[in-house]
Each structure stands twice: as structure tokens, then as C-alpha cells.
Amino acid sequence: MKLTKIITLAAVAAALPALALAQDGPTGPATDEVKWILTSLLFLIGGFLVFWMAAGFAMLEAGLVRSKNVTMQLIKNISLFSIAAIMYYLLGYNLMYPLGDWAIEFYFSGLFGSVGVLESVGVGYDAVDDAGYASTSSDYFFQLMFCATTASIVSGTLAERIKLWPFLIFTAVLTGFIYPLTASWQWGGGFLSEAGFSDFAGSTVVHACGGAAALAGAILLGSRIGKYDSAGRVVPMPGSNLALATLGTFILWLGWFGFNGGSQLAMGTVSDIADVGRIFANTNTAAAGGAVAALILSAVLYKKPDLTMVLNGALAGLVSITAEPLTPTLGSATLIGAVGGVIVVLTVPMLDKMKIDDVVGAIPVHFIAGFWGTMAVPLTNDGAAFGTQLLGFVSIVGATFVLSFVVFLILKLIMGIRVSEEAEIEGLDMAELGMEAYPDFTRS
Amino acid sequence: MKLTKIITLAAVAAALPALALAQDGPTGPATDEVKWILTSLLFLIGGFLVFWMAAGFAMLEAGLVRSKNVTMQLIKNISLFSIAAIMYYLLGYNLMYPLGDWAIEFYFSGLFGSVGVLESVGVGYDAVDDAGYASTSSDYFFQLMFCATTASIVSGTLAERIKLWPFLIFTAVLTGFIYPLTASWQWGGGFLSEAGFSDFAGSTVVHACGGAAALAGAILLGSRIGKYDSAGRVVPMPGSNLALATLGTFILWLGWFGFNGGSQLAMGTVSDIADVGRIFANTNTAAAGGAVAALILSAVLYKKPDLTMVLNGALAGLVSITAEPLTPTLGSATLIGAVGGVIVVLTVPMLDKMKIDDVVGAIPVHFIAGFWGTMAVPLTNDGAAFGTQLLGFVSIVGATFVLSFVVFLILKLIMGIRVSEEAEIEGLDMAELGMEAYPDFTRS
Amino acid sequence: MKLTKIITLAAVAAALPALALAQDGPTGPATDEVKWILTSLLFLIGGFLVFWMAAGFAMLEAGLVRSKNVTMQLIKNISLFSIAAIMYYLLGYNLMYPLGDWAIEFYFSGLFGSVGVLESVGVGYDAVDDAGYASTSSDYFFQLMFCATTASIVSGTLAERIKLWPFLIFTAVLTGFIYPLTASWQWGGGFLSEAGFSDFAGSTVVHACGGAAALAGAILLGSRIGKYDSAGRVVPMPGSNLALATLGTFILWLGWFGFNGGSQLAMGTVSDIADVGRIFANTNTAAAGGAVAALILSAVLYKKPDLTMVLNGALAGLVSITAEPLTPTLGSATLIGAVGGVIVVLTVPMLDKMKIDDVVGAIPVHFIAGFWGTMAVPLTNDGAAFGTQLLGFVSIVGATFVLSFVVFLILKLIMGIRVSEEAEIEGLDMAELGMEAYPDFTRS
Amino acid sequence: MKLIIAAIKPFKLEEVREALTSIGVRGMMVTEIKGFGSQSGHTEIYRGAEYAVNFVPKVKLEIVVKDDMADQVVKTIEDTAKTEKIGDGKIFVLDVAQAVRVRTGEENDDAL
Amino acid sequence: MKLIIAAIKPFKLEEVREALTSIGVRGMMVTEIKGFGSQSGHTEIYRGAEYAVNFVPKVKLEIVVKDDMADQVVKTIEDTAKTEKIGDGKIFVLDVAQAVRVRTGEENDDAL
Amino acid sequence: MKLIIAAIKPFKLEEVREALTSIGVRGMMVTEIKGFGSQSGHTEIYRGAEYAVNFVPKVKLEIVVKDDMADQVVKTIEDTAKTEKIGDGKIFVLDVAQAVRVRTGEENDDAL
Numbered sequence A, B, C: 001m002k003l004t005k006i007i008t009l010a011a012v013a014a015a016l017p018a019l020a021l022a023q024d025g026p027t028g029p030a031t032d033e034v035k036w037i038l039t040s041l042l043f044l045i046g047g048f049l050v051f052w053m054a055a056g057f058a059m060l061e062a063g064l065v066r067s068k069n070v071t072m073q074l075i076k077n078i079s080l081f082s083i084a085a086i087m088y089y090l091l092g093y094n095l096m097y098p099l100g101d102w103a104i105e106f107y108f109s110g111l112f113g114s115v116g117v118l119e120s121v122g123v124g125y126d127a128v129d130d131a132g133y134a135s136t137s138s139d140y141f142f143q144l145m146f147c148a149t150t151a152s153i154v155s156g157t158l159a160e161r162i163k164l165w166p167f168l169i170f171t172a173v174l175t176g177f178i179y180p181l182t183a184s185w186q187w188g189g190g191f192l193s194e195a196g197f198s199d200f201a202g203s204t205v206v207h208a209c210g211g212a213a214a215l216a217g218a219i220l221l222g223s224r225i226g227k228y229d230s231a232g233r234v235v236p237m238p239g240s241n242l243a244l245a246t247l248g249t250f251i252l253w254l255g256w257f258g259f260n261g262g263s264q265l266a267m268g269t270v271s272d273i274a275d276v277g278r279i280f281a282n283t284n285t286a287a288a289g290g291a292v293a294a295l296i297l298s299a300v301l302y303k304k305p306d307l308t309m310v311l312n313g314a315l316a317g318l319v320s321i322t323a324e325p326l327t328p329t330l331g332s333a334t335l336i337g338a339v340g341g342v343i344v345v346l347t348v349p350m351l352d353k354m355k356i357d358d359v360v361g362a363i364p365v366h367f368i369a370g371f372w373g374t375m376a377v378p379l380t381n382d383g384a385a386f387g388t389q390l391l392g393f394v395s396i397v398g399a400t401f402v403l404s405f406v407v408f409l410i411l412k413l414i415m416g417i418r419v420s421e422e423a424e425i426e427g428l429d430m431a432e433l434g435m436e437a438y439p440d441f442t443r444s
Numbered sequence D, E, F: 001m002k003l004i005i006a007a008i009k010p011f012k013l014e015e016v017r018e019a020l021t022s023i024g025v026r027g028m029m030v031t032e033i034k035g036f037g038s039q040s041g042h043t044e045i046y047r048g049a050e051y052a053v054n055f056v057p058k059v060k061l062e063i064v065v066k067d068d069m070a071d072q073v074v075k076t077i078e079d080t081a082k083t084e085k086i087g088d089g090k091i092f093v094l095d096v097a098q099a100v101r102v103r104t105g106e107e108n109d110d111a112l
């Protein structure tokens, strides 16, 4: 080490020719263009990993609904992603990133309504949109995936009873308007970033936002028929395919490396890649902490460990670390995730007591653990303050909840958002789609 | 930092004065070796993503066949990929890339028969095969995956009735000879590339090629017993596991980023990475367009939206954009994909009317949408002309169809390509393999 | 080609100014910092690919157990990975990498007991742990995944009868102590690396190690009730979901590119990326060879080809090439993998004859093919010798087997490691967890 | 003794079971079946092709009871399973010659 | 009334159902079963181990009809289900004491 | 002829089948059912909510035999299915009016 360093400096001091002498070739940081290339690459890799999360949500949800509603859950998931992709292009991207051009200073982008435009084919470095950042296309690709995630969160909570079309219309509004708007307050340089709110990859901006929309929908929609019996007891409606649910969780876990790691937004320097590495390691250990905590706690509370809680626990761990995956040590990241796991095990039954029927546990995982993760930032990051964190959470979650509630309410009045009782009893697959997910298998 | 900066500037000062003003660190493009490394990396990442598509086809097909034929579909998929890997090494790679050494100028490689050879271990930059491109190993790895894709396309169409061995023998011929030959006409520098045919990532070269082989097989093989009743009406044979089919579609969608993105064939410059980003974004939005179009159109035509059509629609969107994922704007890419989705919804029943039994809809998705994608290139790329596009499509599809038809015919005469009626009725899993895919579940 | 080369040389000779003339920009290798960034990136990509293998094992095992034990297999898989992540942080990482600080020279790390620590946030190149390597965080992330793999191997063999808690306790010991200890002998610079043992990515260090632990457990645990009938005949207990098993195999295959490719431990030079490419290509072709060999051999031996053997064959091919994925040609890599496939088909029934009940075939795949792969290194790598290879295999496998046996024995005495007969007959899902994996489906 | 076979709508199973328990039925066998009857026969579309759905999922109950309980059991099923919509189901009664409880070897009425 | 129980080959179900409808059968219960009989007992190999397949998938039909229709129904099933290959199945006829249509409360013949 | 219906524990199926074969039973119909009886009714917890498990998986055997074989068949099932633990199951015997072998058209005793 020491030796190499000295040589390097020497070499540099004497400018290039000396390089010939340097044992291990040229030294120094990457050039601006290489940095730009590497950061763009980070977004592309991060982006396809976050895209993969859409499949994760689809499998998780398909596995946790009853077999008579699986086809519907699948069509909702692939459709919501597709709609998100289109809406984010049409409205979301520019609404979320005003680039300083505000219609209402720090609150509403002036670019709203203009579609996303990428750099021209074969753009040169002198013509790129931001020479100090990355290609617009890679940034767009990456950010789009975050937008779609919010919609995926909603579909799980409202499963097995919401009508397809109203759900998809809501998805369009959420991904084209609500999320981009609230996200612009932080990531678009809006008032929350001005206030110093700290949410690295989006415990609040993405996850609690999705959770808030889900909560609004769940309240307006009501619980599934038979979920709470006359005596008010909870009637479990077990997921039809826990292998799929587990697969979905692993997919989400994998995608999260891109979700958090890509949010470093730079990979062109030694510090940046080292930080991305920290983020990968912390993200992983937080998920592990959440899973183990849920495993143990569910075993203690219910005698037998509950796989669905372990899955939710791992996800809660991931959501918890998302607000600050960089500054914690491996130890504290594990603990932050573990608290997320505990939260899930305790709040899932709590929601049921409140008769809020969340089919896949998305509210505990994304909303409640998202709150925890957001408030936990100051514990490891001096740059953050509890007050500001609270402000950020309340602003985004509050706005999202109110806007979502209004949209769902309008949809309810105009076209109704819930399927008929017969349809719900028969199952949405046959009643609404005329197509079973597992037609060859006898249902018990 | 500061220190390094000054020195660098000093060093550079003479050469590129302008850069001297650049604020942060060394400036300028990547060196030739860094470019070479980055492009090789693009192939490795693109390659493993396209590999993943093999799993996507396996899941899609396993989900769309009846439960009594799932084991067979799985063994066909993993075997065909493995055989493709071996045949491409033995014959395909060198047949596809003559490197200017033609046995028949522009039509047939002179290297046919020689096996694939990689650069030696620890090769130095001065000894690499192409200092301006990337490592042969990474290129080989990437190209192999494309070859395997063609075979995956065929297995879906011919499912539930073709015998295992004849199918695998055909796979060997397709991946070792037919595809590499026709592909060499374009990507090997053959007569089509000379003619100016434009097919960025292979709507024709890969997808329509696979679709043409599938069509030839479907015609010779005939439809499944009971698929068309006495009155000539279509008797649906619903897929046994739509969750798997949806998973497969998501996997393919993910893999396609590597399929199209990697086909930029360079990542070492700002322009190249920016273009790869464009390709990622366009590929994604085309799939979304295809899915949404199929969702809406199937709902309009059949009252209820059809998940299997939405899945096919997303894939058709991907195939449609594959011929030119770079030049379209996000908007036109979405539309190009949407047309692909429409094509699927309209042509799936059309094929049935013609009594061509395509179990998974591979012909509409890969062949017909592949044609659309190929013809759509001139719409956004001035470098392409409709005539040449048609020439390219007809040449490759025509040759593939004829060659495939002949091979299937020979196999039919020699050993028969179709299982016995009893076997087909009982299901290929028990009859041919003696192994059920879901033995624990009662079949209804 | 030729032209470029000459220019390059000229440019270099005349040092930087001349560069201005070079048609295609600056030349020369990457700077030390860019190398460091690229190698760190290799670890992050390799790491998430190997992480994905945890999902692969989960799906493979969930697919190969009977439906009454699926939930248990899933909870074991996600829990073991999580526990591995925590134990490797608490003990494993520093036990495995003594960085020259030994408590017992070349045998036991002096750092045992200290937790893993990453480089500080935003670390500068002058402050990194190893300027000639990569970020500690990326290295940690990558190595952790290898550790978890050993535990995944064990869970498959012991499925359907081992109690959850004892299994998880064993996992903690294996991932926190046994694997890191034996791995330190080779990868930590211990006596085996001193002796010149050669195991590129861990056929022995990871796979045979996991296989040895599995074997120890299988012997102490005994076979599943009814697996061998009174007459001593094997009673097959078919896997409940071969689609999942196949998915798992594809996932593992994909992850293996990271497993072997990342083990190049460098990506900053032309030679290194070219080697990573070789490794990708060889890894893929070895898997193909294993699958095809198992396909043909199972068809020859049992009349009908056996999908589960093909899956195991592909995995055996991967394990076989893991000890030396770099030096073989594509042809020899295919053959090395094919021998792995043959080994599986022949040894699976052999183990049954010995009444060792290995539910998923992990011992033939990881242990026996691991042995083959280790002994095959000298065939293509002059740097390796059979004697040393044998020494390495025996040392690591021997130590792992003994330590694992002792731990399992202690667990057996303290708390028992096997579920009750009733529980095993009813199925672990209902008996131990009170949760079915597929509750909606009638079991046959 | 009588064997009472009833085909009912699946979602009514729990309700019927409770009603029967409350009148003292202590055992039954439940099977998922495909029912064919007046209710059957609507059409669906799959990938653009129409097809008739000839069977609807039903649940079959098989209950053996003492002769004197039969009528009450039939009545109870009738009342609880009824939705007055087509497809409610059918109840059939057959004579049983003998009954045995495996665990104890008890016979006939004692076996129920 | 008679209860006609028939075990047939699964792929014959649709044909038999149509034949029965054409002779006026208006309802039935269909169950997937595992059949054991002369046909059973071939062996398969799984991962190198031989095992006997003792059960073959069959479909069980349960149909209650008026006494005077019984013979015709039996005959119809016999004719349509027959392939003359082993495993074609069996038909059994039992007496039914009572029948009720849940929806209307109609009894016996009216209930069918 | 008699129809013997038995509900037994699933893991006993193979044993019972072998025992029956050994005494000359040449066919049967096997159905997976949900059993309700004294054994039923323990509770489980799913995501923190308690619920009662009212049905336990059982296997139903349906065997038609000559009258004179009935008792022996009942006895054999009783002996082999018995574990002396609650939930062992029940056996019911009904009269069969007619039997037909589809393949051959043989009737009654010859059909079995």
C-alpha cells in the first residue's frame, strides 16, 4: 500500500512520461466522460433490477391471494406496470423533475404536461443534458421503475375485491400525477429537500406513498366478504401459493439492491462505488435482520413461526433501510431492519383489529415500516433531524392519502370500485375474467 | 484532489487547451482499453440477461400447456438450451461470423465446421482478436444466447404433441446450422447487410426466424387432438398455470433489456451508453404499449380482458421494437409496441381459423409482430428502406421456413415426429416420461 | 486492426501530445482508480447474481419436496440465508480473511470474534483498505453470498424430516464458523493456498463443503419414513412441483455466472475482463454438457429421460467447472461438465443403495461432482497437481464433515433433530407450522 | 341408518356444517365435485375462442345418520343451502345396511 | 329412483355427458378419483428407482334417475365409455329412497 | 352385491389396498375427501389470527363386492386402518342392485 502510493504521486508529479515507470500503469481518477458512462451504467443496472421488482410484487401477490383471484391479480400487476410506464412518460417524469422550472415554487413543476424527451441518438458529450451526471435515458429508465413500484404496492392491499378498471384508472392517476407530484417535493428539489428532509431511496417518497394510497383505498373499499365474522373475529384467508410468495420476496430482495444502490446516483469515483457497495451490504443485512426478527417473534407469539410473516419481515427490513442505506454500520443496518420485522408481526393483527383488510400486508410493510425507516435516519446520519423527517413523512403521506382518497371516492361514485357479492364469492377470475389461473387443479 | 487536478491540467494543457477549464478532475473520453473493457462488460451483462430469457420461455410455456404436459415442456426447454449451447460452439458461431472468409461470397461462411475458439487466458490488449471491439469470449457468450432464443420459440408452438427426440434433433439443426446461416447474411456481413437491411437486435434475424421454424413444424405436425371439434369450432385448452406464464413474461421482458441493449455492441463512449439507455427505455415502453393495447382490445372484443393476450401483447411489443429500439422517441416506441399488441389479439384467432395450432401464440408474437417490427424500421430510421426490409424478412424467413420444413419432413419420415394418440390423450408426462409435474395435486 | 495498432504504439511512444493524433481517442490501460471501480463493480454484479442463487435453491427444493413439506422448505431457505448474512457479519468474514493475522499460523484467524467493518462513507482512494483490489463493501457483499450457498446445499438433503430450529442452529454454526474456517485455509491465505491447492471458485471450498455437511446430517438424521420399504427397495417420493424445480435450476445457472465470473476478482484490465468472459462461456457450456449427458444417460438407463436428473445434471456440470472455469477450452469445459452429469445419474441411485436419503440430490451434485471438478483442475491447468488437489479436498471435506457431525450430534442429544413420526407423516407444514403451501388445492 | 348425499354450492359448506353440528350430526365426508345440471352451460371466451362451461364447482356431502334423524338432516341442509337461485343443489337419501367405527369396532348406530 | 355410479376413463367424460344429456339426463355429480383395478400396476422409474403405479386416474359419475330410466342410462354409459381396452370402467346401480331439490323443495322424481 | 364405503387416514391407503388385494378384492375407487368428525376442530394461527380447522384430510374407498365377501372386506379394512387413535375412520355398507363392466358388458358378480 504505502509504497504504491508514493510511487503514484511521484509518477503524477512528473506528468505522463513517468507513467511508463509506474509498476501498475496510469493513476488517478476517472475522466469526466468515464464517470458519466459509469453512472449511466449504474442507472441501467439499477433500473433493470428495480424493474424486476414488478415481477416480485406480481408473484408475491399472486401467491398470497386465494386461487380464485389469481388471474385477476396477475393481470392487475402486469397492467399497472405498463400503465405506469406510459403515464410517467406522458406526465410523471417532467412533473417530478421541474429542473428548477416551477409553476408554483417548490410545489408544482412548470413542466407538467410535457412528455419525457431523451437525448438525441448518438449524442456527444458536449451536447448531453447534464455532463456532470448521467444520460437522461438511463436516469429516466431508473426513475420510471420507482414510480411503478408505488402502484404495485397498492394492488396487493386491495386484492380480491376491487374492480379491474377503476383500479387501473387509479393507477394512472397515481403514477402520472400523485406520486410524481409528492416526489418532486423531495427529489425534484421541492420544499422538502429545501427543508433538509432526508430519504435516500424512498422509504417515504416511494414506499409510504404507495402505502398511503393503499390505505385510502382499503378504507373506502371495505374488507373482503367473510374476512371478519359476526363475532368480529378475523377469518384467515390463506394465500394459495406460498412458493410463489416466497419467490416474489426473493425477487424483491434482489431488486432492492438496484433500488437502494442506484440511488447513490453516481458510480464514477472510488468514493461512489465504495458507497454503492456499503448500500448493497446494508440493504442485504437489513432484510436479513427483518426476516430473522419476524421468524423469532412470530414463533414466540404464535407458538409456530409464520412464513408469511417472515416474508413480510424481510420486506419490512428492506423498506426500513431504504431511507438511509448508506450511513449505518452493518450492525445498525441489521438492527434497523430487525425493528422493521418486529413492526410487521405486531401491526398486521393490529390492522385486522381495525378491520382494515390488507390482503398482503402492504400497509405494515411499506407504510408503517416506511415511517420507522424515515424516522430512523437521524440515528445514523447527523445530517438529518427528527422534526424534518416527520415533516417529510407527514407531507408526502398526508398529500398522497388525501389525493388518493378523493380519486377513489370519485371512482366509487362514478362507476363503483367493488365487484358484486356474487363475483367476489365466485372469485374474480371466473366472474370478471372468465379465466382460472389453475384450471386443471381441483380446488379444496 | 486539488493536487492531482493541477497536474492533470498541466499534462493535458498542450493537447486540449479547452479542457483546461473543466472544473472536476481529468477530462476526455475513455482510453481504447477502457472502452474495450466496457463493451466486453456490456456483452457479459447483456448475455446473462438474454440467458435468463431461456428460463422465461420455459416458465411461459410450462404455464400455457395443460398440466399433463408440463414435465415434457420443461425437459424440452432446458434441453434445447443446452443443445443450442453445444451446437453453437461446434458449428454455429463460425458459420455465423465468417470474418470475411466466405465459402460462397456473402452467403456461406468458409469457417463452417471449425469450433469456437476464445482468446487465450490472460490475453494482452496487443494480442486480442479485435482491439476496437470487445473480448471474443464476451461476444461469443452474448451471441450464443440469441441462437438459443430461436429454439425456445419453436418449442412453445409445437408443445403437447411433438416427440422429444425429433424435437431435440431439429433444435440441433436449427441452432447449429439454420439460424447461424441465415443470421450470417445480416450479422455476419452477408448479402443482406450489404443490401442495407436494418434489423438492430433481430425482429427478423432471431424472432421471425424462430417463428418461421415454428410455423413449418406446426403445419407438418398438425393440431392437437380435440383442438378443433367436428363442427370446426376451436376448443380452448387453457394453460394450467397462469402465474408461471406471467412470471415467464416478466422474465422475458427483463431479459430483453440485454437483448436489445447489448445489441448496441459498444458501451465505451458517452454516445454509446446514452444510446444503450435509449434502447432500454424504448424497449420497456414498447412492451408496455403492447400490453395495454392487448388489454384494451381483448376487453373490447371479448367483453372480458384476457390475461394470456396481455402477456402475448407485452411480448409482441418487445418483438416489434427489436428491429429498431434506438431511433424511435419514447412516444413512437410505445406506439410501435402497441401495434404489436393489436396484432397478437387479432392474429391468434386468425391462426386458429387456419387450423394452425400454436399452443403459446409464438407465431403471432415472434413471426407476425416480427414482420411488423421489421417493416416499421423506416418509420423512424431514415437509413432503412421498406423494400430492403421486405427483402431481408423474406430472405431469412423464407430460407428458415423451407429448411425447417425439410428437416421436420425428414424426421417425420425417418422416426415420426408426433406422439401416439394414447400418449397425447394421457399426456406426454406420464406416457413419454413417466413423471408428472404436479403429482400431489388432483387434476380436474 | 493493423492500422490502429501501429498508431497506438506511435502515440504511446510519443507520450501524451501525440494522442491528439490518434483517430480514436486516448489509449492505454485504465488508471488505478478506474480499475478499482471496475473490480468493485464486478463484485457487486457478481454478488447480486450469487444472492439470486439463494432463491434458486429455495425454488429447486420447494419443487422437489412433497407438497406437505413445501412451506417448511421455504421458511428454512429464507431463514438460512438471513442467518448466514448475520453470522458472516458477526464472525465469518474475519475468521475467513485473517489478512495475515493468524491465531494459529495458516489455520485459525486471529481476527475471529471481531465483526465485519466496511470502509467509511465516501472513502477516498488514499484511504481505502486495498488500493490494488476493490472496495471492502463489495468484497464483503460478494463473499457473504458464497457463505450462504453452503447452507442452502444442506437444507435440500435434510428436507422433509429435520426440525426447523436445530437446522437453523446448525446453519448458524456452519456459516459463522465451519465454512469460514475451512475456507480460510484456501482463500484466507491458509495452509492449502500455501500448498498450492487450486480451487478457482470453490468446487471444494464451497460446494463439497456444503455437501459434506449435508452428508453428516443425512447420516445422523436417517431416511424419511417409507423411503426404503421392508424389502429394502427404494420408494420414490416424487417432487410436488417440477416447474418450480426447473425454475430453481435456471436461477442457479444464472447466478453461477456471478459465482465463477466474480471469482476472477478483477475486471480492471483487458486480460481480466477477457478472462471473466472466458469464465462465463465455460460455465455456461459446462452446465449444458451436464444437462445433455444426464438427459441421454437417464434415457439410456431408464428408457425414459428423467427431468430431475437433467436438472441435477446441469447443476453438477456447474459444480464441476467451478474449480477451474478459466483455463479449459470451450470443448474441455463441456466435457468436464458432461462428466458431472454422468456422475449424478450414476450416484443418485448409489446413495439410495447406501440408504442415504438425499431429498434433492445435493450430495451427488455438490459433493461428488465437486470432487470431480477439483481433481479435474490439473487436466487443464498446469499450475495444479493431483496430490495437492486431493489434499485440499480431503482437508476441507474431512474437517467439515467431522465438525458438522459433531454439531448435529450435540443438537440431537440436546434437543433432537428429527420431527415426530406423526408430524413427518402428516407433513411438516401442518404439523410444525400449521400452514399449507397450497391450501386451495386437493392433494392426491 | 341412512346415507344422505347432498350436492351444494361451495360457499355454503361452512354454514351447512355448522347447522348440522347444531342438530347433532357428528361426522361427514366432504368432496369437491364438478356439478352438471340446469345451472350449467354458460359460455366463456379464451384467446378469442368461445367455449361452453358445462360443469360448475359444487361440494358433495355424505352423511350417515340414524333413521330417525334423516328427515331432520335433509330439512336442515335444505334450509341452510337454499339461496333460491338456480344451482342450489340436490339431496339424496339411501339406505345403509351396516356401519362400523374403525377405531373401536363399534357397529351401526353406535358407530355414528 | 336409482343412483347410478360409474367409473370411466377421464377423456370419455365429455362424450358420455353429451350422450346422457341427449337421452334426457338433467344432472350429475362428477368426481376425479384414483382407480384401482385390472388396469393398474405398471411400473415407472423415478431417479433410478422402480415403483409400481397402483392407481390410474378415473372419473366417477353419480347420477340419480327415475327407476324406468336406469337401464337406458346404464346402457348409454356402457356404449359411449367403451373403448374395449382394459380400464374402461364399471357401472353400479343402487336404490335411492328419497330425493330433494334444494331450491324448490320438490321431492323425488320431480327433484331430478 | 354390496358397496363398501370407508373413510380412512390417507397414510393408511397403501397398506389397506395391499391387504384388500391379498383377500381377492380386484378393484376400488379412491377419493380424497375432507373429513369432519370427532377428530376435527383444533385451531391454528395464520398471520396472528386464530381459526378452527374443521376438516381433516381423509381418503374415501368405495368397493363393490359379492355379498359373501362383504364381511371379510369390512373386517380387513377395520384391522389394517386401525391406529386406535381418534380419526381412524368409518366403514359403511350399502346394497347394490346391479353392476356392469363397461369393457365386456359382463353383469353383477362377473363384473366385479
Ligand SMILES: Nc1ncnc2c1ncn2[C@@H]1O[C@H](COP(=O)(O)OP(=O)(O)O)[C@@H](O)[C@H]1O
Pocket (backbone or CB within 6 Å): D007, D034, D035, D036, D037, D038, D039, D040, D056, D058, D085, D086, D087, D088, D089, D090, E026, E027, E028, E029, E030, E062, E063, E064, E065, E101, E102, E103, E112
Ligand atoms: N339427477 C342428478 N343426479 C345427481 N346429481 C344431480 C342431479 N341433478 C342435479 N345434481 C346436482 O345438483 C347440482 C345442482 O343442480 P341444478 O340442476 O344445477 O340446479 P337446481 O337443483 O337448482 O335445479 C348439480 O350441479 C349437480 O351436482
Ligand SMILES: Nc1ncnc2c1ncn2[C@@H]1O[C@H](COP(=O)(O)OP(=O)(O)O)[C@@H](O)[C@H]1O
Pocket (backbone or CB within 6 Å): E007, E034, E035, E036, E037, E038, E039, E040, E056, E058, E085, E086, E087, E088, E089, E090, F026, F027, F028, F029, F030, F062, F063, F064, F065, F101, F102, F103, F112
Ligand atoms: N369392485 C370394484 N369396486 C369399485 N370400483 C371398481 C371395482 N372394480 C373396478 N372398479 C373401478 O373401475 C375401474 C376400471 O376397472 P379395471 O378392472 O381397471 O378395468 P376393467 O373394468 O376393464 O377390467 C377401476 O379403475 C376402478 O376405479
Ligand SMILES: Nc1ncnc2c1ncn2[C@@H]1O[C@H](COP(=O)(O)OP(=O)(O)O)[C@@H](O)[C@H]1O
Pocket (backbone or CB within 6 Å): D026, D027, D028, D029, D030, D062, D063, D064, D065, D101, D102, D103, D112, F007, F034, F035, F036, F037, F038, F039, F040, F056, F058, F085, F086, F087, F088, F089, F090
Ligand atoms: N356420520 C358420518 N357420516 C359420514 N362420514 C363420517 C361420519 N362420521 C365420521 N365420518 C368420517 O370418518 C372420519 C373419522 O371419524 P372421526 O369421528 O373423526 O374419528 P373416529 O371415527 O375415530 O371417532 C371423519 O373424518 C369422516 O370423514
